[in-house]
Amino acid sequence: MTTTAKKRLEVRAAVPADVRGIQRLIARVYPGMPNYSLATLRGQINNFPTGCFIALYDNKIVGYCATMRVSKSMAFSAHDWEEITANGFGTRHSAAGEWLYGYEMAVDPKLRGLRIGQRLYDERKELAEELDLHGIVIAGRMPGYARAKRRVDGPADYLDKVVHGKLRDQVISFQLKNQFEPLGVLENYLPEDKQSDGHAAHLVWRNPYVDPDEAPEMRVPRGVESVRLATCQLQARAVKDFDEFIRNIEYFVDVAADYRSDFIVFPELFTLPLLSYETRKLSPTEAIDRLTGYTPRLTKELERMALEYNINIIGGSHPTRADDGDIQNIAYVALRDGSLHTQEKIHPTPNEAFWWNIKGGDSLDVIQTDCGPIGVLICYDSEFPELARRLVDQGARIIFVPFCTDSRLGYMRVRYCAQARAIENQCYVVMSGNVGNLPNVDNMDIQYAQSAILTPCDLPFARDGIAAESTENVETLTMADVNLADLSWARAEGTVRNLRDRRFDLYHIDWDSNPDHAHAPSGGPVPAGGHNAPGGG
Numbered sequence: 001m002t003t004t005a006k007k008r009l010e011v012r013a014a015v016p017a018d019v020r021g022i023q024r025l026i027a028r029v030y031p032g033m034p035n036y037s038l039a040t041l042r043g044q045i046n047n048f049p050t051g052c053f054i055a056l057y058d059n060k061i062v063g064y065c066a067t068m069r070v071s072k073s074m075a076f077s078a079h080d081w082e083e084i085t086a087n088g089f090g091t092r093h094s095a096a097g098e099w100l101y102g103y104e105m106a107v108d109p110k111l112r113g114l115r116i117g118q119r120l121y122d123e124r125k126e127l128a129e130e131l132d133l134h135g136i137v138i139a140g141r142m143p144g145y146a147r148a149k150r151r152v153d154g155p156a157d158y159l160d161k162v163v164h165g166k167l168r169d170q171v172i173s174f175q176l177k178n179q180f181e182p183l184g185v186l187e188n189y190l191p192e193d194k195q196s197d198g199h200a201a202h203l204v205w206r207n208p209y210v211d212p213d214e215a216p217e218m219r220v221p222r223g224v225e226s227v228r229l230a231t232c233q234l235q236a237r238a239v240k241d242f243d244e245f246i247r248n249i250e251y252f253v254d255v256a257a258d259y260r261s262d263f264i265v266f267p268e269l270f271t272l273p274l275l276s277y278e279t280r281k282l283s284p285t286e287a288i289d290r291l292t293g294y295t296p297r298l299t300k301e302l303e304r305m306a307l308e309y310n311i312n313i314i315g316g317s318h319p320t321r322a323d324d325g326d327i328q329n330i331a332y333v334a335l336r337d338g339s340l341h342t343q344e345k346i347h348p349t350p351n352e353a354f355w356w357n358i359k360g361g362d363s364l365d366v367i368q369t370d371c372g373p374i375g376v377l378i379c380y381d382s383e384f385p386e387l388a389r390r391l392v393d394q395g396a397r398i399i400f401v402p403f404c405t406d407s408r409l410g411y412m413r414v415r416y417c418a419q420a421r422a423i424e425n426q427c428y429v430v431m432s433g434n435v436g437n438l439p440n441v442d443n444m445d446i447q448y449a450q451s452a453i454l455t456p457c458d459l460p461f462a463r464d465g466i467a468a469e470s471t472e473n474v475e476t477l478t479m480a481d482v483n484l485a486d487l488s489w490a491r492a493e494g495t496v497r498n499l500r501d502r503r504f505d506l507y508h509i510d511w512d513s514n515p516d517h518a519h520a521p522s523g524g525p526v527p528a529g530g531h532n533a534p535g536g537g
Helices: 016-029 038-047 072-076 081-085 109-114 116-130 145-151 155-163 170-177 242-258 284-292 295-309 350-356 379-383 385-393 408-425 484-493
Strands: 009-013 052-057 060-070 099-107 135-140 181-186 200-206 226-236 263-265 312-321 327-334 340-344 367-369 372-376 398-403 428-436 452-454 466-469 476-483
Touching (some): 009 116, 016 099, 038 372, 038 385, 060 116, 072 099, 081 099, 099 109, 099 116, 155 170, 170 200, 226 242, 226 452, 242 263, 242 295, 242 476, 263 398, 263 428, 284 312, 284 327, 284 350, 327 372, 379 385, 379 398, 385 398, 385 408, 408 428, 452 476, 466 476, 476 484
Parallel strands (some): 226 428, 263 312, 398 428
Antiparallel strands (some): 052 060, 135 200, 226 476, 312 327, 327 340, 428 452
């Protein structure tokens, strides 16, 4: 008789679905310190999925570590935690980096005896060996320094005494046991780490299977990670009822699915034709209130079509009444796995706010899809560069921009900004707009659009940064294949490398409701009852 025993402890690659469990772990490991936001954790995993690991004990996350690939110059030069980790998101990861940089290590304090930290470090070493990297660089905590400060001549002297066995530091001693060698001290690495007086030990582990004198040739392969995108430039037309409206939408979903598109995006406020069969003329506030009543039926139909046609649908945007009574402009994203996601418009235009009393949302996060994380910026939101940067920090490689503009001037504002977002974030941007007009429907008097699929401007992409675009003001479906692997190449080896070259020593963006920084390094296992905060080794 044979039995199958269930593993109680395992270490595996982290996935975005783990972020809440990781956040709870961080709260247990670093009580009283600011935690990572879910957005930051998503960014760490999405930006280098094979470099983040979790340990599970009885299916509970009890350990986590995050790494990224960086160049030798970045790894070995003086730096601080915010600067090298891109404020914790890990977006300075380079697929051409020849060194692995560890910037987070957290182990449940109740399970120190299971050598979880050791297991996570072993995973890091195996990854470095598998990728033929030169080794691992970390900034390890020095939690004994504050207590010994009066007995040593500064942090460098403290590190030297620990290395030579004259003092013991629970973290540094652990790193030395793991064959890490000291490079020196990174002063003011993270001021919030009071036990280390803000400093960190700069440590390196060298891969024994790589010749240290051999010049690195870390070229990023021009692989293929193809995604087919479809953008629907939709004619605003009168309909006799809700079912006719859905038939019009389903036609384009069907066509895009027949062409085996992975995504189709519809315009902003694409549900306004539902007002065309009202029996009397409605005031702007009455009209928008009437539209909100269609929300349950609309979302049900989007979910149905996504499943039946095996396609991810970005449902433009639709006015929706929130629980607090406010009306928001919301994009409904129905994925072909049956899930439904939402993205609020953050910035209503003056017109929306005045005529329809639409309020701005306060949440902006990526949506995980079977083609990787994506983001949605509804029309005016594309004109605020910090929003796209937040999505890309979380790992978005495609940003969808449903828009609704009445004139060419309005359209060009969105178009120029969308192209800028593609260039500065080295990502794809997909625009979808309305054309035509709807008599007797306020704010749909005239429409102007030229929907497009935009790319960065570099060697692997279209010479003008346009993968495909529609003819102006004609109802049509426009499609293009894009290669997500080209983005990885551009970010690592492109003519310019906007994401990696940001000056985090000078500036960064904080999302006020979810502060993503103020973490301290954790270079290794923390003694029970000790106080560490996220970040580092």
